[in-house]
Amino acid sequence: MxxxxxxxxxxxxxxxxxxxxxxxxxxxxxxxxxxxxxxxxxxxxxxxxxxxxxxxxxxxxxxxxxxPGFVNAHYHSYDTLVKGLVEDAPFDLWAMHSQPAFFGPRSKAELRLRTLLGAIECLRQGITTVQDMCTLVPQDEETLDIIASAYREVGIRVVFALALRDLAELDIAPFLPDDLSEAVRRSVTGTPRDPLEDLAFVDSQIRRLPSGGLWHWGVAASGPQRSSDRLLEGVASLSDRYDLPVFTHVYETKAQTAKARRVYASQGGSMIRHMAAVGFLGPRTTMAHGVWIAPDEIDLIARSGARIVHNPLSNMKLKSGVAPIAALKAAGIPLSIGCDNCSCGDCQNMFQGMKMFCLLAGVADPNPTGVHAVHAIEAATRGGAQAVGLGNVVGAIAPGLKADLSLIDxxxxxxxxxxxxxxxxxxxxxxxxxxxxMVGGRIVMRGGRLTTVDEAAFRAELNDAMPAFRRDFEVIRSTAALAAPALLEANRRVAALDVGLNRFLGDLW
Ligand SMILES: [Zn+2]
Known part of the structure; x- marks a missing residue:
């Protein structure tokens, strides 16, 4: 005691x-x-x-x-080593610098170190739970075990979900110029995957490494527009079978929205109505971003009981636009906050997230918005806990809940x-x-020093691993640079499209 x-x-x-x-x-x-x-x-x-x-x-x-320990309700552990390496890149160009598929298999040491790094940064900022929407390359048990073991080592609570996608092309692909070189075309279209094989893998891992202690499962589709109906239905059915939260990215960028207007024509161009039609929108669904949601879709989400994770830092760094936080809150949609990738916010810091949660609500409206500090704290604690399926487990300092908390000086x-x-x-x-x-009653940081990890040794190991990582990153950077002119041209085309709403500020658009 x-x-x-x-x-x-x-x-x-x-x-x-x-x-x-x-x-x-x-x-x-x-x-x-x-x-x-x-x-x-x-x-x-x-x-x-x-x-x-x-x-x-x-x-x-x-x-x-x-x-209460903060809940980082949207996070990806796979690119923590990219912190500080990318700047001024719109979403799809950034994606080429950060997504695991572009990196290929990594060493065991790097898998462990990158997982530890993100978790250490979270703990140092009072984040005691992360929802890690992860992707395994290769997708096998050994890779998963290294990541799970690093989480155990550092002692943070994790709601782990493998982000499946069977449609590989970049979101902005439909708007690319026609005259792409073969090399660029290959890099932006990727290789499709077999949804049934991936769903079977997730199913087998949920049974092999069951939720317990600080390890909790969720299920995820990377995004509706990156998934066949069969994949979305399969993820929803895993959620039903194991009573797990469902995570996905929704309407993060204008390109995704413009694409939705085309591919969901039978649903009036609405990604949200498409999700509802395939059984992917419900009280267990948590959507990251929700920047480009239209007012009628906000109502539909509110009625469904689904939730939204606001990611203000990555939305701003990737030029995605401003999410309608005040409108989402007014509609009664439960909100939470994510710090997202280390490559597009460059920190896991809930204080920055909470501050932006409040301030961004005001940039589109000169009048009081009703989005206050207490609401940001609510989103970072209880709202986050509910978003990751741990509403009865963490998120408050109250008898019967897990002892996940921070002492602030x-x-x-x-x-x-x-x-x-x-x-x-x-x-x-x-x-x-x-x-x-404290996480689960265990003191993981005391007086500003982690108790679970020897941070000096960790820093030395990380420094040893970085030369190889940086070499590989330069290859990724040059592949992205080849594709950049086409991606930026597509971005300009998308910016000029009318998708029925605007989430940018000012008169430039
Ligand atoms: Zn994300």
Whole structure:
């Protein structure tokens, strides 16, 4: 048992400016009580039990804010080593620098290190759960085992889903010029996959490595426009069979939207209505991005019970446009926040995500939007937990939930003076204040130092692995550079199309 004593415990239903001082008692991986100091019989009884068992650890949480561990509801672990290598690239050009298919098989050491790197960055920022929408190259048990083992090693909670796609071409392919060289055509069209084989692999792995401890399964199709109906139906049926959340990317870019207008003509050009028609839209569905959703589709999503993960950093870095956060919130769609790829946001930082969640709601509307700091925190905690299928497991500091939480140092500059914990957590915190992190009752970071990984040794191993990675990345960069003129031409064509709505700002479009 661990007693976290006398911290300000963030409670969305309590005083979010100055939360009360409380004691949090953790037994095993569960929060057993959250009580006022000194006056609670339950806590006294628990502390007596602690003393009897001789297992007591008391963490002094004076000057600490105790917040639920953040849930990074949309993330990909496969390209963490690309951090800082790509800039000023619209979505499809960026994709050529980041997607596992372009990299081919990687060494075992690199698979482990890249998984650890992303997880370490998350933990250091108070993120205790990641939804890793991953792709295995090659898609085999050994590759999966290396990744799962790295997650166990670092001690973060993961909702793991293999992002399947059987249609390989880039989203923007229909808008490319006709006169592509054969080499460029090959690189942008890719190789289709057998959906039944991939679905069978996912099915077998869910049974081989069942959910338990910090490991949870989800299922995923990379995007409706990258999937045959057979694949979407297969993923939905796996979700039904195992009661798992379903993840996918939806309407991230204008090109995807323009493509939807063509390929879903029988559904009025709506990707959302197509998802509903094939049984892929329901209360277990969580859609990443949702930038280019039309108002009637927002209503349809709200009625279906599906959820949206907002990814403000990657949306901005990839020039995807501004998601209609205030409208989604007003429609009652449950929202969460993702930090997405390290190659297109370049950090796993929920503080940046929460701040952008609030600020971006305002750039399209000069009037109050009703999107406040408390809503960003809600999206980063309980909303995220619900989005990844862990709504009854994590997302709050409450008895019966898993002990996933962070202690944030209120003596750091972000909280001086302490006027509002909620607003300063969202608008002032950079991540510097995250001091101690617990996942499933285990302290994985204490006083700013990870307890599960020797970070000096990790840095040395990472440095050793980088020369080979950088060499391979230069090949990828030159393949992408060959395709860049055609991709940028297609991007210009898409920008000029009328898809019935606009998610860019200003007068340029
Ligand atoms: Zn994504």
């Amino acid at each position: 661990i007693l976290i004593k006398g911290g300000r415990v963030y409670d969305p239903l309590g005083d979010t400016d100055l939360p009360g001082l409380l004691d949090v008692l953790v037994d095993g991986d569960i929060i057993v009580s959250v009580t006022a100091p000194d006056d609670d019989q339950d806590r006294k009884r628990h502390v007596e039990q602690l003393a009897e068992r001789g297992l007591a650890e008391v963490i002094d949480a004076r000057d600490r804010l105790i917040v 209120l003596s750091t500059i972000a909280y001086l003076p302490l006027n509002s914990v909620a607003r300063q957590l969202v608008f002032s915190e950079t991540g510097q204040g995250v001091d101690t992190v």
